[in-house]
Amino acid sequence: MHNARCFEDKFQAISVTVTLLNWSGNVPAAVELIRTTLSSLDEELPSAVTPTVVKKHLDNTKKQLALLTDDTLLSYLTMVDPSKLFAVQLLVKLYGSLTLIGERATLRIIPLKVIQLSLTYGMSPHSPSAFAQYGNYLALIRYEFEEGYRYVKLALSLMKKTASRAHDGSTIFWSAHTRLHVEPMQSSIECYFDAFKAHMKSG
Structure with missing residues (x-):
C-alpha cells in the first residue's frame, strides 16, 4: 500500500488485503482496516451501534427517500467520485466480514449508509442490493410490507439499469x-435459484 502510485492503486491494495485477512481467518484485522479506511474517507461508522443509532439512520434514510419517486430514483x-465508490465497496466488504464474526448490530446500518451515499453522490453498482436489504428491513422487521415490497421491486429495476452484472446475484x-412473503411461494422460491445462477455466472 505504501508503494501505491495513485488512489486506484491504493484502493486495490486495501481491497486485496481485506480479502486476504478474511481468508486467513483474521477477520477482526480486516474489520479494523476497513473502519480505519472509511474514517480516512470521511465515512466513519459509529463504534457502538445501539437501537437509537439504528433508528437515527433509518429515520434519515426515510426522510431522504420520502422526497423521491421511483421514477426519480431510476433516473x-x-x-463517479472514486473515493465514494471505494467507500461503498468497503461498506459491502465490511458487511461480509461482520457476518463472519456474528457482529450483527452494525449490519443493520450498512445498507442504510450505502443508500445515503447513493442519494448524495449517485447510484453505484451496489445500490440495488442496498435497496433490497432496506426493503427487507421494512417488510420483515418493521412489518411495513407494502413499503418494503416497493423498495425490493425498485432494487430489481435499478439492477436492470446497472451496466455491470457482477452484483445481480x-x-x-x-x-x-x-x-x-408477498408473491406466490413457487415463483418467489425460484428467485433463490435465479440468484444462484447469477452468482455462478458472475464468478
Missing part, C-alpha cells in the same frame, strides 16, 4: 426474502 445519476438473493 438518478451514476456515482446479491440483489436477486436479497429481494427474494420479501418476495417470499
Whole structure:
C-alpha cells in the first residue's frame, strides 16, 4: 500500500488485503482496516451501534427517500467520485466480514449508509442490493410490507439499469426474502435459484 502510485492503486491494495485477512481467518484485522479506511474517507461508522443509532439512520434514510419517486430514483445519476465508490465497496466488504464474526448490530446500518451515499453522490453498482436489504428491513422487521415490497421491486429495476452484472446475484438473493412473503411461494422460491445462477455466472 505504501508503494501505491495513485488512489486506484491504493484502493486495490486495501481491497486485496481485506480479502486476504478474511481468508486467513483474521477477520477482526480486516474489520479494523476497513473502519480505519472509511474514517480516512470521511465515512466513519459509529463504534457502538445501539437501537437509537439504528433508528437515527433509518429515520434519515426515510426522510431522504420520502422526497423521491421511483421514477426519480431510476433516473438518478451514476456515482463517479472514486473515493465514494471505494467507500461503498468497503461498506459491502465490511458487511461480509461482520457476518463472519456474528457482529450483527452494525449490519443493520450498512445498507442504510450505502443508500445515503447513493442519494448524495449517485447510484453505484451496489445500490440495488442496498435497496433490497432496506426493503427487507421494512417488510420483515418493521412489518411495513407494502413499503418494503416497493423498495425490493425498485432494487430489481435499478439492477436492470446497472451496466455491470457482477452484483445481480446479491440483489436477486436479497429481494427474494420479501418476495417470499408477498408473491406466490413457487415463483418467489425460484428467485433463490435465479440468484444462484447469477452468482455462478458472475464468478
